[in-house]
Amino acid sequence: MAEDVHHLAKLACQRKPRKRPGCLPKSLSVVIGPPSVTLKDEGDSENNGDSITHDQVVSSKSVTGPLTNIANVDSPTVPSVQPFVDWDIVMKDKYGEKRFKEIATIGQGGSSRVVRVLGEDQVVYALKIVDLTHADRSTKTGFINEIKLLQQLQGSAHIITLIDYTWDKQCNKLLLLLEHGEADLANVVQQHKLTVNQIKTYWRDMLLAVKAIQDVNIVHRDLKPANFVLVRQTLKLIDFGISSSIRAEVTSVIPSDRCGTISYMAPETLQDQDNSFKVGRYSDVWSLGCILYLLVYGYTPFHHVKGTVQKMLAIVNPDHHIAFPHVPADLTRALDILRSCLKRNPKERPTISELLAHPFLHWQS
Structure with missing residues (x-):
C-alpha cells in the first residue's frame, strides 16, 4: 500500500510547475464506500442487472436526455454563474486555486464518481473524484494506470483530454479534470x-x-x-x-x-x-x-x-x-x-x- 501512495505522489510531481488543483473542501463529501465493482452484462441498453465481481473501475457515464440532432449535438445547458457564487468545489494548492460549480453527477461506482462542473472560465468539464481512503492496491493501481495512459495519449483527436489532475495526501483524494462529452x-x-x-x-x-x-x-x-x-x-x-x-x-x-x-x-x-x-x-x-x-x-x-x-x-x-x-x-x-x-x-x-x-x-x- 505504501508503494501505491508513493507512486501516486511521484506521478503528481512529474508535471511541469503550473496551477494544479488541490484538496476538496470538507463540505464536499465524495466517499461512496469500499470498492464494489462488477462485471456487467450490459446487453443492449447498458443497464442489464446480471453481474459478477471483478476489479474494474466503473467508468463515467455521459449526459443523458434526448438529443435533437445527433449530427449537431450542443453542449448541455448550464446555469448562469454570478461573480460571487458559492462554489461547490475548490481545488487548491500552493500553485493557486480552481473553483467549480457542480451541475450534476454523471457517473459513479466503487470509490469514484464523475460530476459535470462549470469552471470559473464558464467552461463545462467532467471532474472525476476518487476517494482513496478505502481503496485497495488493485484500485489504486487502476487509477495510476489511467493517468499514465492518458498522459501518453494526449494530443490524439479521438482520446479524451486530461486537462489536469492532482492527489493530496491530507484528504486522500485523487481528482482528474477532463474535457466534457455531450x-x-x-x-x-x-x-x-x-x-x-x-x-x-x-x-x-x-x-x-x-x-x-x-x-x-x-x-x-x-x-x-x-x-x-x-x-x-x-x-x-x-x-x-x-x-x-x-x-x-x-x-x-x-x-x-x-x-x-x-x-x-x-x-x-x-x-x-x-x-x-x-x-x-x-x-x-x-x-x-x-x-x-x-x-x-x-x-x-x-x-x-x-x-x-x-x-x-x-x-x-x-x-x-x-x-x-x-x-x-x-x-x-x-x-x-x-x-x-x-x-x-x-x-x-x-x-x-x-x-x-x-x-x-x-x-x-
Whole structure:
C-alpha cells in the first residue's frame, strides 16, 4: 500500500510547475464506500442487472436526455454563474486555486464518481473524484494506470483530454479534470435510429481511437458504447482504468483478472488459461465488432442469451451460431466487417488498418 501512495505522489510531481488543483473542501463529501465493482452484462441498453465481481473501475457515464440532432449535438445547458457564487468545489494548492460549480453527477461506482462542473472560465468539464481512503492496491493501481495512459495519449483527436489532475495526501483524494462529452454512444443508440452515414462516421471515429492506442502498444480491454463519448461531434475514447500496455514485439498479455463488459468481451478473454485470461489487440477488434453490430441492428450479437453464465458460455462456444440478419442494401458491406471481426479465432480477425481501408467506409450511399 505504501508503494501505491508513493507512486501516486511521484506521478503528481512529474508535471511541469503550473496551477494544479488541490484538496476538496470538507463540505464536499465524495466517499461512496469500499470498492464494489462488477462485471456487467450490459446487453443492449447498458443497464442489464446480471453481474459478477471483478476489479474494474466503473467508468463515467455521459449526459443523458434526448438529443435533437445527433449530427449537431450542443453542449448541455448550464446555469448562469454570478461573480460571487458559492462554489461547490475548490481545488487548491500552493500553485493557486480552481473553483467549480457542480451541475450534476454523471457517473459513479466503487470509490469514484464523475460530476459535470462549470469552471470559473464558464467552461463545462467532467471532474472525476476518487476517494482513496478505502481503496485497495488493485484500485489504486487502476487509477495510476489511467493517468499514465492518458498522459501518453494526449494530443490524439479521438482520446479524451486530461486537462489536469492532482492527489493530496491530507484528504486522500485523487481528482482528474477532463474535457466534457455531450453524450455517450450508448445513449445515442438508445434514443435515435442512426443513418448509414452516421454509422460510418462513428465507426471511423472508433477505429481511429483504437488505432491511436495500438500505435503506443495499449490494449483497452473494455471497449463498449458507454466508453465512447461525443465531444464537439467527434467520438472520443474514455476510461483507461483496466487497459494494459504490451511490448511492441508481443501480441497479447495475460492479466490475472477477468475485466470488461460481457456483451462486448472476446472469447479468449473469458477462457481460463492456467488461471489467467489472454487479451490482445485482436480482443479489442472483437469488441469493436460487437459495437458495430449494435449500430447496425440495434442490439448486440448475444442479446438473446439470458443470464451472465449462459452468455459467457455462448460467446466461447464455437458451435453457437452468430446470426447476421438481412440488412438494407447500403449496409451490406458492413456485414463483411461483422463476420470478420466476430471470428472466435483471434488470428482470423482483421487489423485496424485493414478495417480503415475496408470499402464500407469509402463507399458513398
